Amino acid sequence: EPEVTQTPSHQVTQMGQEVILRCVPISNHLYFYWYRQILGQKVEFLVSFYNNEISEKSEIFDDQFSVERPDGSNFTLKIRSTKLEDSAMYFCASSPPLAGVDEQYFGPGTRLTVT
Amino acid sequence: SQQGEEDPQALSIQEGENATMNCSYKTSINNLQWYRQNSGRGLVHLILIRSNEREKHSGRLRVTLDTSKKSSSLLITASRAADTASYFCAPLRGGFKTIFGAGTRLFVKA
Numbered sequence: 001e002p003e004v005t006q007t008p009s010h011q012v013t014q015m016g017q018e019v020i021l022r023c024v025p026i027s028n029h030l031y032f033y034w035y036r037q038i039l040g041q042k043v044e045f046l047v048s049f050y051n052n053e054i055s056e057k058s059e060i061f062d063d064q065f066s067v068e069r070p071d072g073s074n075f076t077l078k079i080r081s082t083k084l085e086d087s088a089m090y091f092c093a094s095s096p097p098l099a100g101v102d103e104q105y106f107g108p109g110t111r112l113t114v115t
Numbered sequence: 116s117q118q119g120e121e122d123p124q125a126l127s128i129q130e131g132e133n134a135t136m137n138c139s140y141k142t143s144i145n146n147l148q149w150y151r152q153n154s155g156r157g158l159v160h161l162i163l164i165r166s167n168e169r170e171k172h173s174g175r176l177r178v179t180l181d182t183s184k185k186s187s188s189l190l191i192t193a194s195r196a197a198d199t200a201s202y203f204c205a206p207l208r209g210g211f212k213t214i215f216g217a218g219t220r221l222f223v224k225a
Contacts, residue, residue, distance in 0.1 A: 033212070042218075043158065043203070048211035056211040091158060093213075103146060104205070104213055108157035 002026045004107035006092050012113045016081050021110045023075045023092030031095035032075045033104065034067065036060070036088040043091065049075065082114045117142055118214040119187075119204035127222045134194050136219040138187040138204030147180060148205045149189050152218070158203070161189070196225040 005024045013019050025032050034046040048055040049067055066078045075094075079086055092107040119138045128134050138147070149161040164171045164180045164187065171178045177190040187206075191198055201218040 031211070035213075035215075039155075043215040045212040045214065050211070058212075089155070089157075103163055104148065104207070105160055106150070106158040111155075 004092055004094055004105055006090075006107040006110050008110060009108070010111045010113070012115065013082055015084060015114055019079050019082055019112065021077045021079075021090050021092075021112070023077075023107055024073050025075055025092065025094030026096070026105060027073070028096060029094035029105075030097045031055075032067075032069070033093040033095075034077045035091045035093065035106075037091065037109075038085075038088045046077070046090075079112075082112075084114050087112055087114045117144075117206055117208065118216055119147070119206045120216050121202065121204055121219040123219060124217065125220045125222070127224065128194055130194060130196055130223055130225050132194055134191040134198070134221055134223070136189045136202050136221070138189070138206070140185050140187075140204075140206035142185075142208065143182070144206045144208045146207045147178075147187050148207065149176075149178060149187075150203045150205065151200045152203065153200045161202075191221075194221075194223045196223050199223045 007022045032049040035043050037043045045058050047057040047061045064080045068076050089109040089111050091109045093104045095104050119140045122137045146165050148163045150158045152158050162173050162178050164178050175192045180187045201220050203218040205213045
């Protein structure tokens, strides 16, 4: 069964550094999302992406964050200057055509640790 | 987009027993998905039930949906220690995001 994949599984970075988290959505999917989960807290929506542009973003998704679909298969989340509070699990998700968010499949996550 | 509220917050049972978790939501939906999350790991999609379905089975999982009561339940039969995890429901109606609740933390004692 096709799956969403994410790399790396764990990323450690120093405060102020830039990180890029990578996702490969399921191949025929057209809607892409990033969520994060700070340890012990709820999964929070960050951003959704469709037709090469952001469809919706949360208050968390400020100017430090950006998303890109650089080619036909990857979907990336960039954090420009990481802060300690960016430490969290970051989940990518994708949805098939015509479904929008009505079906959503998540990747295994990237654990980001900012020191 | 809307949020599902899972109940109970925590559930502790013995291996072999059945576990039932409930989800309530506020407005009409197109689909509802259930996910499992093992501690510190990713969200695993368990089952999707559409608004015109009342019950769905997948292995030891049984999901019901009552749109008139705006509620869903997830039943895990003959539970195993490996079922220990948090379980989340995601009621879906268009939009571009899912809002997750706090989930039900299930602990299955061996």
